[in-house]
Amino acid sequence: MLANFVSRLIALIMLLVLKDQHILIHERYFLKRHMPKDNWMSIEEMKVILNKTGFMIDTTESAGRDVYPGFSHYNLKPESVRNAIRTRGIKIGLALTFISWLLGYVYRRGMIDYVFLRAIKKG
16 A cells, blocks of 8 residues: 555656656556656757747756755755654655655656746747
């Protein structure tokens, strides 16, 4: 039961913009409940699609370096873990702590990013 719960929470992480690769974890769960596979894309793929639909990319900025390391570090502090368990219960609290660690890990491995993109309508 806990393994199934944790696997679903981990699957939610993969909703983030992917950097140059696709991670096909729990594909059926995504397609059924969260995000269509067509929405999984790298920044370059996003640029191509926006260009085809009449938008010009003005700027893209990676903000992952300002998001994931601090988020992961903060949520792995003993006080944060205790707060997560106290407010969410043992299962969810520990699962959220694991997700915080996992987000930091996959960011350091170059698998996810947090991206700001600005597009302007052509013409």
